[in-house]
Amino acid sequence: MENYQQDTYFQFSIGILNFTVLRLSSVPFSRPIPQHQHSKNGYEIHYVLEGKGCLIIDSKQEFIFPNDLIVTGPGIMHEIIPGDEGLREFCFYVVVKSENSVAMTAENQEIKDLWISHTVWKTNIKEPFSTYLKQLNQELQTFQIGQHEAITIIFKQFILALIRLYADRERKEKTSYTVPDAFRKTRIENEFLFHSDRITLGSLADLLQLSERQVERYLKEEFHASFSEMKQHAKINRAIHLLKTTKLSITEISEITNFCSVSYFCKIIKNITGKTAKQIRDHESIDLSDPEE
Numbered sequence: 363m364e365n366y367q368q369d370t371y372f373q374f375s376i377g378i379l380n381f382t383v384l385r386l387s388s389v390p391f392s393r394p395i396p397q398h399q400h401s402k403n404g405y406e407i408h409y410v411l412e413g414k415g416c417l418i419i420d421s422k423q424e425f426i427f428p429n430d431l432i433v434t435g436p437g438i439m440h441e442i443i444p445g446d447e448g449l450r451e452f453c454f455y456v457v458v459k460s461e462n463s464v465a466m467t468a469e470n471q472e473i474k475d476l477w478i479s480h481t482v483w484k485t486n487i488k489e490p491f492s493t494y495l496k497q498l499n500q501e502l503q504t505f506q507i508g509q510h511e512a513i514t515i516i517f518k519q520f521i522l523a524l525i526r527l528y529a530d531r532e533r534k535e536k537t538s539y540t541v542p543d544a545f546r547k548t549r550i551e552n553e554f555l556f557h558s559d560r561i562t563l564g565s566l567a568d569l570l571q572l573s574e575r576q577v578e579r580y581l582k583e584e585f586h587a588s589f590s591e592m593k594q595h596a597k598i599n600r601a602i603h604l605l606k607t608t609k610l611s612i613t614e615i616s617e618i619t620n621f622c623s624v625s626y627f628c629k630i631i632k633n634i635t636g637k638t639a640k641q642i643r644d645h646e647s648i649d650l651s652d653p654e655e
Contacts, residue, residue, distance in 0.1 A: 377473035378464040386454040397441040408432040413449035416622040435481030445622040476528040558596035
């Protein structure tokens, strides 16, 4: 995808919601995007194209990877920290308002409710969003007749696919648990123990046949921790194991355990354990009984 960063004005409606895309960008960056929030009715839609990094929302960390789709809405304080090799994303800023002149049907109400209930959201998904971005990039480079209309249609398809994704996840929440409780606990423990490098909230939800919100509630009830907290604890444990039992460099271990940068890896290790990575490598005693201390 070509580099561009520009103000725009693409407007369309879905149900009673009116969407106005005011800015779009597709640029690589190696420095953090400072902490910020959007004003009333403002949303940013991020789609990670290349690289990895960290998303910080209200002081909570989420790792980000290619094909991550991220939504940040009004009043959500957030920042993005690229990894050591940088990060490239497609991002557009959209203002969303209700159109009072449109009849409030049941479907229109559902669309509105789905949109306003997702002021912050993240998932890893490739299609159809990757295809829409390729089409958008092609239109932005060709300057053919009807370009504005074509780009507007692509944005509308993108947002509609996002709303349908919201709806699919909401429907999953209404289904009953189908995996026995004992099996759920075992599967969760195994995933964090053996697959902490690639586990996502979405993949865990699929494995347990639950919605992402149900998984978060279940983890809080049974493990007294959020998904991100459990994943970070598992990653730290794996990193410490590698520091103590292998000759891999600290840089290599930070990459294997999918930390966004070596400096961030060292910072988290020190915050969690009270020891530096070098001290851990030298076999100093570490107490990980409470990862939050």
